[in-house]
Amino acid sequence: MERIPAGSFADYPDHTRRYAYAAGKVRPGESVNDIACGVGYGATFLPHAVYRGYDKPGVPDARFPGEHVAADLDDPSWEPAEADVTTCFETIEHVTDPGRLARVIARTTRRAIVLSVPLYPAAENPFHLTDFTVEEVPPMFPGFRVAEDWPQPEARGHVWLLERAPVA
Numbered sequence: 001m002e003r004i005p006a007g008s009f010a011d012y013p014d015h016t017r018r019y020a021y022a023a024g025k026v027r028p029g030e031s032v033n034d035i036a037c038g039v040g041y042g043a044t045f046l047p048h049a050v051y052r053g054y055d056k057p058g059v060p061d062a063r064f065p066g067e068h069v070a071a072d073l074d075d076p077s078w079e080p081a082e083a084d085v086t087t088c089f090e091t092i093e094h095v096t097d098p099g100r101l102a103r104v105i106a107r108t109t110r111r112a113i114v115l116s117v118p119l120y121p122a123a124e125n126p127f128h129l130t131d132f133t134v135e136e137v138p139p140m141f142p143g144f145r146v147a148e149d150w151p152q153p154e155a156r157g158h159v160w161l162l163e164r165a166p167v168a
Contacts, residue, residue, distance in 0.1 A: 014155035015089065019045040021150065022087045022114040025161055030084035035105060036073065036091040040064035054080055073101055082108050088115040090157070092140075093128045102140035113141060113162040120156045134158050 023045040026032055030049050034042045037053030043066035051066030060068035072078055073095050080086075086109040092098040105113060117132045118125070137160065138146050144162035151158055 014152055014157070016045075017152075018089050018114075018116055018159055019087070021159065022046075022085075023048075025112060025114055026085050030111070031082075033080045033083040033086045033105075033108070035071075035080065035086060035088040035101075036094070037068065040066060040068055042087060042089075049085070052081060052083065076100065079104050080108050082110060084111045085109065086113045086115075088113065090116055090118060092137075093117055093130050093132065096129060098130050098132075099140055103142060106141040106143055109144075109164070111164055112147070113144060114159070115162070116152070116157050116159040118155075118157045138162060 019042045026046060026049045028048045032046055032049045032051050034040075034051065034053040037055045037060060039059065039061040040053045041064055043051040043053060043064045047065070053060055053066055053068045054071035055068070056072065057070040069080070071080070073091070074097070086105050088105060092101055092115070095101050115137070117137055118128065119132065119134065121131055137158070138144070141162050143165055145165045146160055147163040148161040149158065150160070
């Protein structure tokens with residue numbers, strides 16, 4: 001999986017804009033799961049939340065705040081703790097079963113999911129296992145509906161805010 005090294009986030013404005021966007025959707029005191037958090041930089045955007053980042057052992061950097069939990073997103077038994085909000089940026093295209101990961105995220109998220117995926121062929125990136133279209137992604141998260149969507153053509157990607165659908 002691609003990684004952004006600690007200290008180089010200024011070189012990745014599309015990524016930092018996603019975290020800034022997500023931070024505006026998180027209410028003070030809410031819990032946030034950051035799936036595939038990398039070094040944990042996203043925690044710096046969420047000081048008003050209880051942050052929990054998940055990534056492979058040794059990837060998160062202890063210099064960033066919050067709790068960091070070892071996770072193998074391809075392990076069929078892996079599940080994060082429940083959270084009010086989940087962020088999942090540029091991740092589902094990397095796992096062997098993106099549908100399973102989406103269902104796990106939906107099951108363990110109480111209120112909202114903020115996620116992004118690239119919209120270019122996996123053949124252009126050896127770390128990407130699956131291609132997605134804008135239409136395919138939201139239905140992968142059962143019980144959630146699109147509240148906002150944000151095309152990022154300059155990054156060849158797309159961001160969604162999914163909110164838990166009201167129970168009829």
